Amino acid sequence: MSGQRVFITGASSGIGAALAAQYASQGAVLGLLGRRGDALDRLIASLPHPEQHRAYVVDVRDHAAIAAAARDFLIHAGGIDVVIANAGISVGTLTEFAEDIAVFENIIATNVVATAATFAPFIAAMRAQRTPARLVGIGSVAGIRGLPGAEAYSASKAAVISYCESLRLEMKPYGIKVVTLCPGYIDTPMTKVNPYPMPFLMAPDKFAARAARTIAAGASYAVIPWQMGVVAKALRLLPNAVYDFAFARAPHKPRKAGP
Numbered sequence: 088m089s090g091q092r093v094f095i096t097g098a099s100s101g102i103g104a105a106l107a108a109q110y111a112s113q114g115a116v117l118g119l120l121g122r123r124g125d126a127l128d129r130l131i132a133s134l135p136h137p138e139q140h141r142a143y144v145v146d147v148r149d150h151a152a153i154a155a156a157a158r159d160f161l162i163h164a165g166g167i168d169v170v171i172a173n174a175g176i177s178v179g180t181l182t183e184f185a186e187d188i189a190v191f192e193n194i195i196a197t198n199v200v201a202t203a204a205t206f207a208p209f210i211a212a213m214r215a216q217r218t219p220a221r222l223v224g225i226g227s228v229a230g231i232r233g234l235p236g237a238e239a240y241s242a243s244k245a246a247v248i249s250y251c252e253s254l255r256l257e258m259k260p261y262g263i264k265v266v267t268l269c270p271g272y273i274d275t276p277m278t279k280v281n282p283y284p285m286p287f288l289m290a291p292d293k294f295a296a297r298a299a300r301t302i303a304a305g306a307s308y309a310v311i312p313w314q315m316g317v318v319a320k321a322l323r324l325l326p327n328a329v330y331d332f333a334f335a336r337a338p339h340k341p342r343k344a345g346p
Contacts, residue, residue, distance in 0.1 A: 090114055090115070090116070091110065091113065091114075091115040091116070091168040091169060092115070092116050092118075092160075092164035092165070092166055092167050092168045092169070093110045093115045093116070093117050093118070093168060093169040093170075093171070094117075094118040094120070094157065094160055094167060094169070094170045094171070094205075094209070095107055095110075095117065095118070095119055095120065095171045095173055096120045096121070096147055096153075096171070096172055096173050096174040096201070096205050097120075097121060097147070097173040097174030097175060098119035098120060098121045098127060098130065098173070099121030099122060099123045099126040099127055099130070100121075100123075100126060100275070101273070101275030101291060102173055102225070102270065102273055102275060102291055102294060102295070103119075103121065103171075103173045103174070104126075104130050104291070105291035105292050105294060105295035106171060106173065106295045106298060106299070107119055107130060107134065108130075108133075108134065108292065108295065109292070109295035109296055109298075109299050110169075110299065111134040111135050111136070111140070112135065113299070114135075114136075115168075115169075116139050116140065116163075116164045117131075117134070117139075117140040117141070118140070118141045118143065118156065118157075118159075118160035118163070118164065119131065119140060119141070119142050119143065120142075120143040120144075120145050120147070120153070120156055120174070121142075121143075121144070121145075121174070122144065122145070122146050123144070124142065124144040127142040127143075127144065128142060141159065141160055141163055143156035143159070143160075147174040147197060147201035147204065147205065148193075148196050148197060148200075148201060150200075150201075150204040153201070153204050153205055153208065154204075154207070154208040157205075157208035157209055158208065161209070161212050166212060166216055166218070167209050167212055167213060167216075167220060168218065168219075168220055168221065169220070169221045169223065169302060170205060170206060170209050170220075170221070170222050170223065171223040171225070171302075172201065172202040172205040172206060172222075172223065172224055172225065173223075173225050174197060174198075174201055174205075175197060175198045175225060175243075176193070176194055176197050176198065177194075177229075177237070177240045177340065178190060178194070178239075178240070178340065178341070178342065178343040179236045179237060179240075179339050179340035179341050179342040179343070180194070180236075180237070180238050180239040180240070180342065181236065181238070181339075181342060182238055184342070187239075187342065190239065190342075190343060191238070191239040194239040194240060194243050195239065195242070195243050195246070197243075198240070198243035198244065198246075198247060199243050199246045199247055199250065202224050202225075202247055202250065202251075203250065206222050206254070209222070210222075210258075210263070213261070213263050214261045214263070219262065219264065219305070220262075220263050220264070221263070221264045221265075221266055221302050221305065222251075222254065222258065222263060222264070222265045222266070223265075223266045223267075223268060223302055224247050224248075224250065224251040224254075224265070224266070224267050224268070225247065225268055225269075225270065226244045226245075226247045226248040226251070226267050226268065226269040227240075227244035227247075227269055227270060228269055228270070228271050228310060228315050228316075228318070228319045229241045229244050230243070230244025230245035230246075230247065230248050230269065231245070231248075231269070231319045231322065231323055232319075232322045232323060232330065233245075234334070234337065235334060235335065235337050235339060236337075236338075236339025236340055236342075237339070237340050240340070244269075247267070248267055248269070248308075251265050251266075251267040252267070255267075255307055264305040264307075265307070266301065266302050266305065266306060266307065266308075266309075267307065267308045267309070268298055268301065268302075268309055268311060269308070269309070269310045269311070269315075269316075269319070270289075270294060270310075270311055271287055271289065271310065271311065271312055271314070271315030271316075271318075272287060272288045272289065272315070273288075273289050273290075273291055273294050274288055274289065274290055274291060275291055287312050287314045287315050287318075289311070289312050294311055294312075297311050297312075298311060
């Protein structure tokens with residue numbers, strides 16, 4: 088898999104940084120986008136052949152800046168093989184608090200709209216290439232059933248799953264694979280604030296290795312680790328009354344009022 092051209096958003100830390108390390112170990116040329124330039128610089132310095140990678144300090148809500156980064160990377164790398172729209176935020180929200188609506192909007196803008204904005208500038212180049220290409224959306228098991236206290240996050244990840252399904256059908260005639268990855272609990276800064284047990288907690292490097300194999304295979308959908316996939320399917324099949332009884336008093340992710 089050496090020589091791939093891979094563009095990753097949310098690359099400053101967590102899953103994004105782990106994916107960058109995984110692909111760099113395979114000899115890929117990377118475009119790494121995130122909000123923290125210092126973190127991106129440290130990451131690139133730690134990778135094999137740092138001179139061949141590009142860092143883009145961009146907030147994914149700035150769609151014009153994403154498009155500019157995509158144009159630069161396409162020129163730098165001479166094409167594109169994999170685009171991973173990994174940028175995302177997860178904080179607790181409660182609709183009863185008016186101030187949480189701005190947080191809700193920010194989560195949807197970052198987790199959903201930015202996914203489309205990340206894919207959009209690469210599609211024409213992918214269609215023009217003769218080599219297989221992948222668009223990868225990051226969903227979550229939280230998008231399979233709504234979790235209490237995570238209204239915005241669950242809604243955003245459910246939207247990513249459905250959006251990628253629609254896009255997969257649209258891209259099929261062009262030979263472009265759309266892969267939806269739904270992480271379970273991955274040991275990242277995002278999950279460290281969770282005040283509840285996290286079954287099947289997985290190290291980021293292990294997630295990244297499995298994710299890269301799934302992406303290479305062109306799978307349409309995968310939950311990683313697979314054990315969380317079994318749990319998610321079981322939860323999906325539960326009648327609403329049973330699910331509501333089991334989860335109504337589940338611990339909530341901490342709120343963060345304000346945009």
